[in-house]
Amino acid sequence: xxxxxxxxxxxxxxxxxxxxxxxxxxxxxxxxxxxxxxxxxxxxxxxxxxxxxxxxxxxxxxxxxxxxxxxxxxxxxxxxxxxxxxxxxxxxxxxxxxxxxxxxxxxxxxxxxxxxxxxxxxxxxxxxxxxxxxxxxxxxxxxxxxxxxxxxxxxxxxxxxxxxxxxxxxxxxxxxxxxxxxxxxxxxxxxxxxxxxxxxxxxxxxxxxxxxxxxxxxxxxxxxxxxxxxxxxxxxxxxxxxxxxxxxxxxxxxxxxxxxxxxxxxxxxxxxxxxxxxxxxxxxxxxxxxxxxxxxxxxxxxxxxxxxxxxxxxxxxxxxxxxxxxxxxxxxxxxxxxxxxxxxxxxxxxxxxxxxxxxxxxxxxxxxxxxxxxxxxxxxxxxxxxxxxxxxxxxxxxxxxxxxxxxxxxxxxx
Numbered sequence: 319x320x321x322x323x324x325x326x327x328x329x330x331x332x333x334x335x336x337x338x339x340x341x342x343x344x345x346x347x348x349x350x351x352x353x354x355x356x357x358x359x360x361x362x363x364x365x366x367x368x369x370x371x372x373x374x375x376x377x378x379x380x381x382x383x384x385x386x387x388x389x390x391x392x393x394x395x396x397x398x399x400x401x402x403x404x405x406x407x408x409x410x411x412x413x414x415x416x417x418x419x420x421x422x423x424x425x426x427x428x429x430x431x432x433x434x435x436x437x438x439x440x441x442x443x444x445x446x447x448x449x450x451x452x453x454x455x456x457x458x459x460x461x462x463x464x465x466x467x468x469x470x471x472x473x474x475x476x477x478x479x480x481x482x483x484x485x486x487x488x489x490x491x492x493x494x495x496x497x498x499x500x501x502x503x504x505x506x507x508x509x510x511x512x513x514x515x516x517x518x519x520x521x522x523x524x525x526x527x528x529x530x531x532x533x534x535x536x537x538x539x540x541x542x543x544x545x546x547x548x549x550x551x552x553x554x555x556x557x558x559x560x561x562x563x564x565x566x567x568x569x570x571x572x573x574x575x576x577x578x579x580x581x582x583x584x585x586x587x588x589x590x591x592x593x594x595x596x597x598x599x600x601x602x603x604x605x606x607x608x609x610x611x612x613x614x615x616x617x618x619x620x621x622x623x624x625x626x627x628x629x630x631x632x633x634x635x636x637x638x639x640x641x642x643x644x645x646x647x648x649x650x651x652x653x654x655x656x657x658x659x660x661x662x663x664x665x666x667x668x669x670x671x672x673x674x675x676x677x678x679x680x681x682x683x684x685x686x687x688x689x690x691x692x693x694x695x696x697x698x699x700x701x702x703x704x705x706x707x708x709x710x711x712x713x714x715x716x717x718x719x720x721x722x723x724x725x726x727x728x729x730x731x732x
Contacts (some may be wrong), residue, residue, distance in 0.1 A: 324377040328357065328404035331388065335397030337368035344395065345372065348387045352380040357409070360451075368397065373404065420506040421447070423474040424455070426717050427499040427709045430470040434499045438474075441489050445480040457723040469710055471717040475506070487704065494706065502689075502705040502718040509669035509688055513719060516596060517657050517683060519675030520607035520614055520628065522551070523693055524712070526584040529609045530564055533579065533639075537571040552696050553678035557608060557649045565631070569641030573633045580616040588711025593621040595716055595726060602664050606653040608679050627656050654682035674715065675699070691715060 333345065342361065349356070349372070358373040376384065385401055392399040425438060442449060455471040480486045490501045504510050521528045534543030543564045550560035596603055604625035605614045614626040630644040646652065653675075661671050673680070673687035676695040684690030684703055692703035693712055700706045707714045716726070 324379055326375055326377050327381060328373060328375050328406070328409050329381060329385070330402040330404050331370075331372045331374065332400045332402070333368065333370040333372075333392060333397055335368055335392075335395075337363050337366050338395065341368065341395055341397065342370065344391055345370070345388065348384060348391060349374060349376075352376055352384050354384065362451075373409075419477075419479050420450075421476040421480075422502075422504050422506045422510065422720070423476055424471060424502040424504075424718055424720075425474075425499055426456075426469070426471040426501075426707070426714045428470065430472060430499065434493075434497050435472075437493055437497065438490075438499075438501075441486060441493070442474065442476060445478075445482070445486050447476040447478045447480060449474055450477050451475040453722075455717050455720070455722045469714070469723075471714075473717075473720070491700065491706070494708065498709050500705075500707050500709050500714065502691075504689065504718075509667065511720065512670055513601070513672055513689065514666045514670045515602045515604070515657075515661055515664055516672040516674065516715075517604040517606050517653075517660070517687070518673075519653075519677065519680045520605050520617065521609045522676045523674060523680075524586055524589055524605070524617060525613075526586050529579065529583070529613045530568075532583075533568055533571060533575070534564070536575045536579075537568050539567045543567055550679070551677040553698050557679045558647050561608065561629070561643075561647055561649075565639075565643055566641045568631070568639045571639045573631070573637050573639055576610075576612045580613050583613065583616075586712050588713030589621070591711075591726075592713040592715060593623075595713075595721065597622050602660070602666070604656070604660055606648065606656050606683060608648055608650075608653075608677075625656075625660055627652075650679035650682040653680065654686045657683045657686055672715070672719075674712070689718065691718065 354374040354376040356372060357375055359371065361368065361370045388399055423438070423442065425434070427434070439449070453473045453475070455473055456469050487503065490503060494500055518524050528547050531540065531544050531547055534540045546555070546560050546564050549555045550557050593603070603621070603623045605617060605623055605628065607614050607628040609628050611626065611628040611630050614628040617623060618626045627648055629648055632640040632642040632644050634640050657671060657673060658668065661668055668686065669688040671687040672689045672691065673683040674691045674693050675684055676693055676699060678696060678698055681699060681702055684692065684699070690703055690705065692699045692706040694708055695703065695706060705718060
């Protein structure tokens, strides 16, 4: 009952049909006239088709008149309306469920099919999670120009607790490999919405090559070094030992070749777009690489990166590589330490950090970060990461952060 002693009831109003300006205002005008309390409201538009839901509470004396006026108004506007009574008990049960944990499941791929979405929603249902909303993050694909937008992403807002999160994660990762779709499953808390520091591996992540392999080609030892590099990235041999062995093979190479290699490094798809958005939005960006400082600093100037930590090659007085290095080797353990150190310097909670890499030596920082992403990574890395991207460019990270294409514009700039 309200303060006047009149009995009140809940009514769920559902309106569907062709969207048009002023429709919601017309509905609210009628509800306001009778002093209705809005308990919940939600609206979605799909291809100019409106779906509006409003849960109201008002006194029983006026409920009939409200429904009558709404029916006349929606008939006039050419849309459909339906009414459902909601008991006090049903409403209270719904309210109590709102306190459950919330998660965000993001799907990304070159395109998304009904088969992929069916498989995903089956996993969601099997884990006892409820889908509260589905939001498309990517722009719409052109039928006439299908290659114009080759990114697709949707975001599920989920309520509840997964019955077995480890099993759910495994099923999503298996599906990712089988159906060419990538996933991110994150707790929907304040940290997910406030990421502030992102740390990248460089070789085979921001660039599509391994710089030490490029140097080795110039030194005439390409095959030897490439074989060692591949084994190290797969975790078959110790990174530090492999690093020393590879650098020793570069002895006598003229250091001037580094400039040419840097200027012709193949930049990973989506890097320009990703960096532009991150810088515009105030993220701190770090390159933590087992590669070399020269190339990291080249990317630093190109993209405005804030921090670069990599390995320094020793050069003799004749401008030749000595086969040695300076300082400590940046390996997996050091990358994780640097992530924590930079977060401390920037006064950023570790939960607000992101780490992205492809090799086994990236796993420590990927595991340490609030959001760890395996990017076009080796099998062992994908198996141990919570999120992975294999189907598109590195700007797919933006969808995992909740960005919509409509926020970013055609070139990814705000």
